[in-house]
Amino acid sequence: MGVFYEAPHWTHEDFYAFLLLQRIYGNYSIEMLNESLGEVEKQHNTLHEFVKQVPDLERYDCVYSPYSDCGIFGHYFCGSPEYSNHMSYIGGVIGEIMSNKLSDEEVNRAKHKLYHELLSVQAISDIMQQYGPQYIYLNRKVPRSEIAGRISLMDTDYLRGICKKWFVDKQPSYTNWGPSG
Numbered sequence: 001m002g003v004f005y006e007a008p009h010w011t012h013e014d015f016y017a018f019l020l021l022q023r024i025y026g027n028y029s030i031e032m033l034n035e036s037l038g039e040v041e042k043q044h045n046t047l048h049e050f051v052k053q054v055p056d057l058e059r060y061d062c063v064y065s066p067y068s069d070c071g072i073f074g075h076y077f078c079g080s081p082e083y084s085n086h087m088s089y090i091g092g093v094i095g096e097i098m099s100n101k102l103s104d105e106e107v108n109r110a111k112h113k114l115y116h117e118l119l120s121v122q123a124i125s126d127i128m129q130q131y132g133p134q135y136i137y138l139n140r141k142v143p144r145s146e147i148a149g150r151i152s153l154m155d156t157d158y159l160r161g162i163c164k165k166w167f168v169d170k171q172p173s174y175t176n177w178g179p180s181g
Contacts, residue, residue, distance in 0.1 A: 001084050002063075002175035003091025004074030005167055010066045010137035016150045017162045018064050018073055023110035024102070024159070025062035025075070025094070028052075045106050046098060050090045056080035057087070068137055074172065081178055088174055095167025099160050107156045114151055118144045 008014040028051050051060050057079035064073045075094065077087035121130055121144075134142050 001077040001079075001087040001091070001177075002074060002173075003077075003088055004063070004072045004173050004175070005095065005170055007064060007071035007073035007166065008066060009069050009071050010133070012066075012071075014162055014166070015066060015071075016147065017154060017159060018066070018071070019147075020107070020110050020114060020151055020154060021073070021098075021159065021162065022062050022064040023113045024098070024106050026110075027062060028057070028060040030058050045109075046101050046103070047090075047094055050094065050097075051077075054079060054083050054086045054090070056083060066137075073166070084176060088176075091174075092172055095163050095170075099163035099168055102156055102160050102163065104156050107154070107159060111151055111154075115148055118148060 007018055024045060025047055026045055028048055047060070051057055054077075057077060059076075059078040061076045062074075063076055065071060075091040077084075077091065079087060121127055131141050134140065
């Protein structure tokens with residue numbers, strides 16, 4: 001099950017906010033539940049409170065794909081078909097929930113994750129994957145320091161506003177592979 005929203009393109013002012021939102025939403029797998037994510041106080045993010053309630057959910061991934069003049073942002077769920085209604089509901093309301101419930105801890109955790117990702121790009125293939133789209137869409141290489149600087153200026157209120165702007169009262173697109181419940 002996929003639930004996707006319109007999102008900013010590479011040169012849009014909200015592009016970097018969506019990079020951070022992607023890390024805030026993160027991912028989930030059944031193995032994470034076995035690592036004590038079932039305990040609310042050990043949740044990695046607000047989204048886990050909801051996805052762990054979907055029976056037989058095997059995997060969740062947040063997807064952000066910017067292009068030259070548009071982008072998509074959304075949620076990919078993999079689980080038992082009889083619970084596809086649960087998955088589509090979560091994908092359709094989590095943006096609105098985050099526009100009110102996003103916490104400072106989640107934002108700081110996502111910032112640290114993105115900073116770590118910026119610093120861990122070492123292999124030539126990883127560097128090419130990072131810089132290739134920048135050259136194609138921006139006609140330049142964006143220094144890691146510029147990305148980190150833009151991310152550091154974002155706070156919880158700003159990101160809540162981004163969620164309201166892009167997800168509240170917006171109609172997502174739904175895609176389903178296989179039977180639905």
